[in-house]
Amino acid sequence: MDTRKEKFPYGIPDHNLTEIEREIPADEPPAWPVNDQLQEVGKRRIRVDARAKVTGEAKYTSDIRLPGMLYAKILTAKVPHASIRNINTQEAEKLPGVHAVHILRNEDNSYPDVKYVGQPVAAVAADSLDIARQATRMIQVDYLEKPFVIDVEQAMKPEAPLVFDAPIARQADGGDVGVVHDGSKGQGNLRGPSTSSFFGGPRGDLEAGFSQADVIVEQTYRTQVQTHVPLETHGVVIDWKPEGMTVYASTQSTKDVRDELADYFDLPKSRVRVICEFMGGGFGAKHSTSPYGPVAAILSQKTGRPVWLMLERKEEHLMAGNRPNSIHYLKIGAKKDGMLTAIQQRSHGTAGVALGAGVGRVAQILYECPNFATEQYDVLTFAGPGAAWRAPGNVQGAFGVEQAIDELAEKLNLNPLAYRDKIDQSEVRKVLRQRGAKQFDWSRWKPAGSSTGTIRKGLGVAQSTWPRFVDLDSTVEVKIYRDGAVEVRSGVQDIGTGTKTIMAQIVAEEFGLKTADVIVRIGDTIFPDAPGSGGSKVTGSITPPTRNAAYKAKMELFKQIAQQWQTDATKLVASNGMILHKDDASKKVSLKEALQRMRTGQITASASRSDDYGGFAQPWGLAHGHLGSVQFAEVTVNTDTGMVKVDRIVAAHSCGRPINLTQIESQINGGVIQGVSYALYEDRVMDEATGHMMNPDVDRYQIAYSMEIPAIEPIIVEEYPALSSTDAYGIGEPANIATAAAVANAVYNAIGMRMYEIPITPARILKALNHLDQ
Amino acid sequence: MKEDSNKSDTNGFTRRKFLRGAGITTAGSVLLNTGLLAADFHSAPETGIYMGPDAVTVQMQINGQMEHLTIEPRTTLATALRDHAGLTGTKVVCDRGSCSACTVWIDGKPVNSCMTLAIDVGGREVTTIEGLAPGGNLHPVQEAFIEHDASQCGYCTPGMIMTCAHLLKENPNPTLEDVKIATRGNLCRCGTYPHVFKATLAAADKMK
Incomplete structure (x- = not known):
């Protein structure tokens, strides 16, 4: 491969910004300067699809209406554990307006065993959703009920009813990412442990580490099951015609859904087209359409008509994913000077009938510590499967680790922020702490117990890390047209994060256009493959090929213009809608006119994500460095009522080169609000006697609404790692990790009692204040 | 039936x-x-x-x-x-x-x-x-939602806008607290509330 040397900005502006020379592929564009010297990138730009969203014109999957379309409804199991003796659909089939009934069966035609309330059993397609609902209620299912267990600790006991009596396949997106067990280890419902990840396995010698320690914190932290509650539920509209299947899917990954359905029905991938133009929230749970997607496809095949199948709200809570809970034991030792000597971690959590409840990454990588070991167990229970949820495993992990660090600081008589300065090796988090503390005025911090009276105030801080994941299978096409249009295309979907807009900004920057001038067509598998929206990897994966493809298309155009001007293409620049000669002011042409002069009607250039400049930490796409976050929380606790109010959060974050400041702030706001909601309100309440979820809606399942929203002040720190042509990374997951821990530390600071379990409800506060735990 | x-x-x-x-x-x-x-x-x-x-x-x-x-x-x-x-x-x-x-x-x-x-x-x-936008002429609340990035996934946006536009009809000079109270029944799972508040207050200013 031809390469050339290129100097890049490197480091953090107003801190340690310098230049670094990288060897880069010869066909990649020159280094961009830092953001304040760019026109469109790094600026506040209006979302390119904002108008469609505010007028109701945006068509989400649930809004798709096709000629002849039927509405489908799933019948779900009403008992947590049973074998099915018989399913009678006769009455349902006779109901006028019903077109097809489908019963889920195993490959050998038997009925699948029921393992949780909400498991799909059958489905109906009808002229209207009301008729489909009515028909599902007419299906009679004869259950042979069996014993079950819901509670994690009960499920671990040897005599507990078994969810599965054999090894099970791992659910790919269930929890913490990395090298994990496959469910074959362990006994009964207790599977695992997982003892390593892609950041390396256990290190050093725990026993030796603890023997060197002067202070030790040993505690167990508990987090609850949280459901995703995307406002648009999971769902598809599938039109299966003889020539192929068209799937409108509310998904975080058009590519994964295409592959999943092609595999399921043994179709060539080219015969499955997946479209997702607008998507009503996913937060990790919408990478797959299983099990409802194949059901809709079968109903479409049976009826020869398009079938609309969106889950209802209750079904969404029960079957479409959740953040597993955790019982998280931590033992951390430190010397008198604060340096960590050993970290031992053990966790148990349940992803229901799935795996993926690990929480170990934060403890493993947030702070350097020579001696570390982890055991992470999955506990199977008779409840709906877990799924990735914004920074899977890390939110639970940080809730424990960042409180334990505060506890260590207190034992060492150190300010918790100063203590982190001492033990944290991350340069970017140092800057985040400095700038965040200034904005927050951390100097107001006083030791716990300083606030007295009925209404008590507290301050807390917590931080987190997130890897820079890159998906190399990320391809973008840029097309320029003789009529003046500049267009960017990719299969990648915009799940509300603003992917469309940042792609437009990057192409606009390259062509000297305005963001609004660029046409963005994405969210369709007829365009080149691109990654799913998970791991905060889309921005880091898709923006470099976006820029590189735009650059290639531009250079093709420049070559044609340069020929006319009898000069070299490298002498031309695009700026402000014009193409100019760098050294000859007399030579200029508007981009529009240059496009009209093209020899062909259009020029198409495509680019795929190249390796990071200087290579990856791991060749599959784990980049060097990390995304930092430090969040500061200010809370008020009413010691009479036990109510906690989060008053203010200062959230300091880095995501490489920021592309759209407004959109990044929107995502930080969202991560913080979801974190506050997780810390104080949300809880999937299960009835252990029946196995039913008691709050499968959005009022009894409590979520932060407008009255609970704190003042949120995002701080975005630019950081240039010189790893790609854009140096940009996502912010979705980092924004959500530290919040619950920061709130918990602030609550401790307010009342002097530590909350080892979330949600921090008034009952838990009062129990702690009255010392009812003993 | x-x-x-x-x-x-x-x-x-x-x-x-x-x-x-x-x-x-x-x-x-x-x-x-x-x-x-x-x-x-x-x-x-x-x-x-x-x-x-x-x-x-x-x-x-x-x-x-x-x-x-x-x-x-x-x-x-x-x-x-x-x-x-x-x-x-x-x-x-x-x-x-x-x-x-x-x-x-x-x-x-x-x-x-x-x-x-x-x-x-x-x-x-x-x-x-x-x-709300007859003839494509956006309501000031819609314009402000665009300007202040008051939607992420956008699924709550139509309901949120209908609530906020009604608030401004009833109360042309709302405080932040008024906007919070008006939207207290509107769920936004992406957590876009701060920008909804900002946009609604900005629209109120613009409508004066």
Whole structure:
């Protein structure tokens, strides 16, 4: 491969910004300067699809209406554990307006065993959703009920009813990412442990580490099951015609859904087209359409008509994913000077009938510590499967680790922020702490117990890390047209994060256009493959090929213009809608006119994500460095009522080169609000006697609404790692990790009692204040 | 149709019985507060006419147009708009009056269209998100939502805008607290509230 040397900005502006020379592929564009010297990138730009969203014109999957379309409804199991003796659909089939009934069966035609309330059993397609609902209620299912267990600790006991009596396949997106067990280890419902990840396995010698320690914190932290509650539920509209299947899917990954359905029905991938133009929230749970997607496809095949199948709200809570809970034991030792000597971690959590409840990454990588070991167990229970949820495993992990660090600081008589300065090796988090503390005025911090009276105030801080994941299978096409249009295309979907807009900004920057001038067509598998929206990897994966493809298309155009001007293409620049000669002011042409002069009607250039400049930490796409976050929380606790109010959060974050400041702030706001909601309100309440979820809606399942929203002040720190042509990374997951821990530390600071379990409800506060735990 | 066919299998109460008690339920607040404005609608004449179970044709004034919809009497206003009138801007999220995503205006007042039977609308004027920008001229709240990035996934946006635009009709000088109170029944899972507050206050300034 031809390469050339290129100097890049490197480091953090107003801190340690310098230049670094990288060897880069010869066909990649020159280094961009830092953001304040760019026109469109790094600026506040209006979302390119904002108008469609505010007028109701945006068509989400649930809004798709096709000629002849039927509405489908799933019948779900009403008992947590049973074998099915018989399913009678006769009455349902006779109901006028019903077109097809489908019963889920195993490959050998038997009925699948029921393992949780909400498991799909059958489905109906009808002229209207009301008729489909009515028909599902007419299906009679004869259950042979069996014993079950819901509670994690009960499920671990040897005599507990078994969810599965054999090894099970791992659910790919269930929890913490990395090298994990496959469910074959362990006994009964207790599977695992997982003892390593892609950041390396256990290190050093725990026993030796603890023997060197002067202070030790040993505690167990508990987090609850949280459901995703995307406002648009999971769902598809599938039109299966003889020539192929068209799937409108509310998904975080058009590519994964295409592959999943092609595999399921043994179709060539080219015969499955997946479209997702607008998507009503996913937060990790919408990478797959299983099990409802194949059901809709079968109903479409049976009826020869398009079938609309969106889950209802209750079904969404029960079957479409959740953040597993955790019982998280931590033992951390430190010397008198604060340096960590050993970290031992053990966790148990349940992803229901799935795996993926690990929480170990934060403890493993947030702070350097020579001696570390982890055991992470999955506990199977008779409840709906877990799924990735914004920074899977890390939110639970940080809730424990960042409180334990505060506890260590207190034992060492150190300010918790100063203590982190001492033990944290991350340069970017140092800057985040400095700038965040200034904005927050951390100097107001006083030791716990300083606030007295009925209404008590507290301050807390917590931080987190997130890897820079890159998906190399990320391809973008840029097309320029003789009529003046500049267009960017990719299969990648915009799940509300603003992917469309940042792609437009990057192409606009390259062509000297305005963001609004660029046409963005994405969210369709007829365009080149691109990654799913998970791991905060889309921005880091898709923006470099976006820029590189735009650059290639531009250079093709420049070559044609340069020929006319009898000069070299490298002498031309695009700026402000014009193409100019760098050294000859007399030579200029508007981009529009240059496009009209093209020899062909259009020029198409495509680019795929190249390796990071200087290579990856791991060749599959784990980049060097990390995304930092430090969040500061200010809370008020009413010691009479036990109510906690989060008053203010200062959230300091880095995501490489920021592309759209407004959109990044929107995502930080969202991560913080979801974190506050997780810390104080949300809880999937299960009835252990029946196995039913008691709050499968959005009022009894409590979520932060407008009255609970704190003042949120995002701080975005630019950081240039010189790893790609854009140096940009996502912010979705980092924004959500530290919040619950920061709130918990602030609550401790307010009342002097530590909350080892979330949600921090008034009952838990009062129990702690009255010392009812003993 | 069987007598219990309107029974919700999810909520444990019948939609019809609930509506009988509450009248048309108002949006902009959580379940407990529904019915606050219901008294305004109680002047509706008692027709005493039985309809259904088969589909009936009803006339409805939607966004200034008279629409003729053939719907089953059990059809909610939300379903009538989305599945029969082709107006999918109105979203159904909780389907039980607790998230306000389906907020539309009836005679200028916000209601949860998922908790309102279409046949109960009668001669009243329905305004949906599609009717807020006649001729493509955006309402100032819509403009401000664009300017201040007040939607992420955008699924709560139509309901949120119908709530905020109504607030500004009633109260042209809202405080931050007023905006929070007005939107207290509108669920946004992406957590876009700070920008919704900012946008609504900015729109109020602009409308002066």
